[in-house]
Amino acid sequence: MIIFNKLFAYLAEHDISRKELSEKSGVSLSIINDLRYNRKSNTGMIEKLCKALNCKPEDILEYTPEEI
Amino acid sequence: MQQLSLKAGFQNERTLSSIASRHQHITTGTLSRLCEILECKPGDIFEFVEEADRQKHKRIYVREDWQYSSDDYVVVNWERLLSDIKAAGYSEAKFSLALGKANNYLALKKNRKYTQKVLLKEMTDLLGKPFEEYI
Numbered sequence: 001m002i003i004f005n006k007l008f009a010y011l012a013e014h015d016i017s018r019k020e021l022s023e024k025s026g027v028s029l030s031i032i033n034d035l036r037y038n039r040k041s042n043t044g045m046i047e048k049l050c051k052a053l054n055c056k057p058e059d060i061l062e063y064t065p066e067e068i
Numbered sequence: 069m070q071q072l073s074l075k076a077g078f079q080n081e082r083t084l085s086s087i088a089s090r091h092q093h094i095t096t097g098t099l100s101r102l103c104e105i106l107e108c109k110p111g112d113i114f115e116f117v118e119e120a121d122r123q124k125h126k127r128i129y130v131r132e133d134w135q136y137s138s139d140d141y142v143v144v145n146w147e148r149l150l151s152d153i154k155a156a157g158y159s160e161a162k163f164s165l166a167l168g169k170a171n172n173y174l175a176l177k178k179n180r181k182y183t184q185k186v187l188l189k190e191m192t193d194l195l196g197k198p199f200e201e202y203i
Binding site for chain 2: 040046061062
């Protein structure tokens with residue numbers, strides 16, 4: 001499963017609000033909020049977030065094996 | 069690519085072809101599946117290329133230095149391996165922990181048709197047996 005915990009840590013570390021990220025990236029606030037619950041997304045949205053934050057994909061997401 | 073598609077459970081090569089062609093987005097579900105099969109991190113197979121650095125393509129790239137070799141994977145005789153793990157006094161969870169993995173690691177791996185050869189060798193080394201016995 002791809003999880004986005006690092007995204008929210010990144011936002012906190014850089015003092016960026018989710019609303020600011022939404023405005024800068026063009027990704028809706030509700031979708032960003034849903035990422036907390038590991039909502040499935042795609043590389044297009046990851047690209048928008050990376051572009052807005054000027055970071056690499058691995059700075060905001062990680063893979064973790066799913067538990068049975 | 070066909071073999072990797074089969075291992076990843078994709079119905080055809082279209083998904084991987086889409087990635088390779090660098091013109092299509094893929095879902096995080098697909099990305100997750102690739103990371104699972106290849107036992108790698110997203111950053112090992114994907115990178116974000118800044119606008120200024122890319123000329124024609126506008127998507128996240130598959131790393132050009134990434135290579136896949138089907139020789140790295142084997143079909144494991146899990147029945148025999150699990151039997152020997154049990155005979156050595158390990159539960160699946162304890163054996164996973166002995167490998168330095170999460171306690172559900174073996175439970176996840178045993179359901180996969182293909183296993184990394186290097187992982188099989190780690191497991192058989194722990195049992196003190198040659199890995200060829202389990203292929």
